[in-house]
Amino acid sequence: AQSVTQLDSQVPVFEEAPVELRCNYSSSVSVYLFWYVQYPNQGLQLLLKYLSGSTLVKGINGFEAEFNKSQTSFHLRKPSVHISDTAEYFCAVRSGGSEKLVFGKGTKLTVNP
Amino acid sequence: GAGVSQTPSNKVTEKGKYVELRCDPISGHTALYWYRQSLGQGPEFLIYFQGTGAADDSGLPNDRFFAVRPEGSVSTLKIQRTERGDSAVYLCASSSLSSGANVLTFGAGSRLTVL
Numbered sequence: 001a002q003s004v005t006q007l008d009s010q011v012p013v014f015e016e017a018p019v020e021l022r023c024n025y026s027s028s029v030s031v032y033l034f035w036y037v038q039y040p041n042q043g044l045q046l047l048l049k050y051l052s053g054s055t056l057v058k059g060i061n062g063f064e065a066e067f068n069k070s071q072t073s074f075h076l077r078k079p080s081v082h083i084s085d086t087a088e089y090f091c092a093v094r095s096g097g098s099e100k101l102v103f104g105k106g107t108k109l110t111v112n113p
Numbered sequence: 114g115a116g117v118s119q120t121p122s123n124k125v126t127e128k129g130k131y132v133e134l135r136c137d138p139i140s141g142h143t144a145l146y147w148y149r150q151s152l153g154q155g156p157e158f159l160i161y162f163q164g165t166g167a168a169d170d171s172g173l174p175n176d177r178f179f180a181v182r183p184e185g186s187v188s189t190l191k192i193q194r195t196e197r198g199d200s201a202v203y204l205c206a207s208s209s210l211s212s213g214a215n216v217l218t219f220g221a222g223s224r225l226t227v228l
Binding site for chain 1: 117144146148153154155156157158161163168169171172204206215216217218219220221222
């Protein structure tokens with residue numbers, strides 16, 4: 001069965017610093033990869049997705065992620081974070097042929113002034 | 114509607130009671146999903162509907178949980194004989210398979226607290 005590992009449960013950073021949130025998934029022939037963001041007391045919002053093509057995908061709010069098939073990773077990055085990026089970030093994977101989206105446990109990003 | 118709507122937003126009930134949670138998907142979305150998010154965890158898959166039928170209910174934890182979608186639009190998640198361990202946020206999502214790779218749009222969730 002597909003599984004997703006988010007290696008860091010909490011990531012504190014200072015404003016304007018770069019950040020990387022790590023995500024690894026169990027291997028599969030074909031996968032679709034997603035990052036969702038959940039702001040306090042709000043629902044999940046799609047940040048970006050990898051479906052096919054270029055391995056570097058850009059999303060909303062200046063975030064980007066890179067699909068690395070050999071390392072089964074899909075790490076999320078932002079070169080300079082803002083206070084407003086404070087939220088919980090979830091990596092999710094769907095295997096080809098399955099409609100089930102499997103989520104990681106989430107990484108809580110806290111941006112400090 | 115413009116987004117996925119879930120009601121109630123908050124529900125407090127007593128152990129042993131019956132609960133219904135409602136989801137109104139985005140108009141025209143044929144696929145509908147229920148997930149459960151416990152404190153400090155990621156969303157956990159419960160059930161997936163394609164139209165009126167449950168295409169995959171492998172995530173339902175036991176037979177106290179049941180979901181319906183009789184007309185292929187609104188769905189209701191039903192929990193019988195609630196237990197304290199059922200306390201969680203129940204998320205609904207919908208998607209249009211024509212959008213490719215089945216991108217899910219989530220509602221704000223229904224927070225269930227079982228006392």
